Amino acid sequence: MSLRCQRALAPLVLFLAGPLFAAEGVAVTVASVEDQRVTENRFGGLTIELLLKGGSVAEAKALRVKVKSAKDNVGSVLYKPERDDKQGGFEEFSPDRRPLPGVRLLSPRRDASTVDVTGEIELFIPSLDPNTKQRFDGFLKRLDTPIAGPALKGAKVEITPLSAKEYKARQLKNRPTKEQIMAEGKKQGVPDAEIQKAIELMDALAALGGEEPSPTSILLEAKDPDGRVISIDVVKADGSELRAPSRGFSGGHELKLMKIDLEEKAPADAALLVTLRTPKSLVTIPLNLKEVVLP
C-alpha cells in the first residue's frame, strides 16, 4: 500500500477502531437472578441483573440491552419480540448506578433449572463523538417555536420550548380521555374494575396538580420517534450546570411533554443542551449468558 493510500485510509481505520477498541475487554456477568412467580399470570417474570466491567464501561453514560433469544432448559421461550420490543429504550448508566441494567423475561417453568440468553448491549459513549452534544443558546427567547439544527433534523428530533400557557394547553389536549383508557385497557385484557381504578387514579393525580409548572420549570415538547435523545439539560451561558432536582414527563417517543424543575430560575440567556445518540457514539457488546442457574 502506498503512503498516500495509507493516509487516505487512516480516518476510516480510526473511525472503525474507536467502537471496536471500546468494546474490547468489557466483561458481562450475572449479578443477580430473580424469578417472581405469581398465581395471577399478568404479574411476575424473570429479571437477570448484569454487571459490566472493564473496557470503556466507565465512559458509558447510557445503555440498552437487546435480547435476541431466551429460553429455559426445558424449552420454554422466555422472550417474545412482539411483546418486548416496544420496551427497549436507552437507560442512564454509570458503573456504580443502581439498580443494575438487566433483562426482563417471562417466568421460566417451575421445573426448569437454568436459562440461556443471547442478545447485545449497546453502550452510549459520548466521548466517541463530539456531535452527541448539541447546544441551543437563548432558547428561552423563542418559546413555542421548535429549535432548529441539522443534527436534530438528521435524527428526526423536534424539540419545542414551551411557555406555561402553551404547556398547559398541550397537556390538556394530550391527556387521554376516559374512553381511550377504557379502549386500551380492554385491548390489553384488563378487567373493568381495574380500568376504572386507573381512571380514578388519573383523575386524582390531575386534581393534585403535581404537574403544575413553577417559575423554575423549563417546559418542553419533544418528538423523537427513533428514541435518539439521551438527555436534555439546561446550562448557563458559560456552560455551567443548572441543577434539576426533579423531572417529569408524559407521553412517549412520538410525543412527549417534559417539565424540568431547576433548583433556581434559569437566566434569560440559558442554553439547552441536548445529548443525542449517534452511530459513532455507540459500542455494541455481545450478550451470551449460558446455563444461568435459576434460584
Add this chain to the structure above:
Amino acid sequence: MTHRLQRIAGVLLSVALVSAASASAQSKKAAKKGAPPPPEPAAQGAPPKVQVSVGTIFDRRTTRDFPGPELSITFKLEGEDVAAIQSARARVTKATDDTGRDLLVTSGGPQREPASWDEAGEAGVPTPKVDLASPSRKAKTLTALEGVVEAYLPSRDPAGTVTIESVLAKADKPLTLPALVAHGIKLQVLSKAGLENEKKQAEVKKKADAAKKKKGKKGADGLEEMAEAIGDALTNMFERLFMSAGDNDLILKVDDPGKKIFSFGLVAPDGSPIQTYGTTNIEGYRIVRILEPIPKTASLQVRLKTPKSFGELPFALANVKLP
C-alpha cells in the same frame, strides 16, 4: 412535589411504619425458641361463619440478599359473617412443600414473625397475608398449609366500641368516659396548639431536669448525661410528631397501660365510616391519618380488645398449587 403529594407519601410511609412497629412488637413476644407466638388477645368468641382459602401466592425466588427469597400467601375470606370482619391476621402452624421442605423454618431461626393485622379496605374484606420460607424450585404444591386466621369483629360486642361524639369539640381536654376509665385508659385529643403546649412543657421539664442534675453531686456526670439524653429524646419525639402530623390528621395522646385499645376509627353522625389511612404510633401519641378535613360532627370510635370481638378461623389446606 406538592404538599398534598408529600402528604400522601407521608401517609404511605407511616402505614409502612405502623406495620413494621406492629411486627416488631409481636416479634418480642415470639422470642421463646420454638414456641408459636401466642394470639393477642386470646380469641374467645364463637367461630365466625367464614371460610378461608388461598387467594394469591407470590413466590419470590431470588439470589439477592435483600429482599430475599420468600413465599407470600394472601388468604381469601368468604362467607356469611365476612362483612363483620374489620381486621384479620393469619398465623401458619404448618407449611410443607411436596419435597418435604418445612416453610416455617428460615435461615434466621425456627419461627417467622407473626403477620400484622390487615384492615378491611375499600374492598370491604381484609386479605391477611403470611410470609413463609421459599419452597424448593422442584416443588409443585404445598402438601400442607395449616393455621388460624384471627378475626376482629367489633360488631359482635357493642360494648367493645366506645364512641366519642363531636370529637373535635373536645380537643385538649382529658376524655373521662367510664368505659375507658374502666380499662385504665386515659385519652386526649390534641389540637396543633395543644401539641405545641405539650412540646413546651417537655422543653421546660428538660431544662428543669438538667438544672437539677447540675446542682447535684460531683461525679454524677453519667446521670446528668442520661437526663439530657432523655430530655433530648422527648424533644425529638415532639419534633417527629410535628413533622409527621398533617393538617387534617387526628392527634391523640394515649395512655393505655393494659394495651386494651385495638384501633381507632372515625364515623359520620349517621354511623358511616370516614376513610382513614392508617395510624402512626409515636411513644404515647397516635396520629390517625386522614386526607380530607375531619367534619365537625365526626365521632371517634375507640375499639377495644374484648374477648367477644375476636373469632378464630382455623384452616387446613392441602395440595395448594405453587405458581
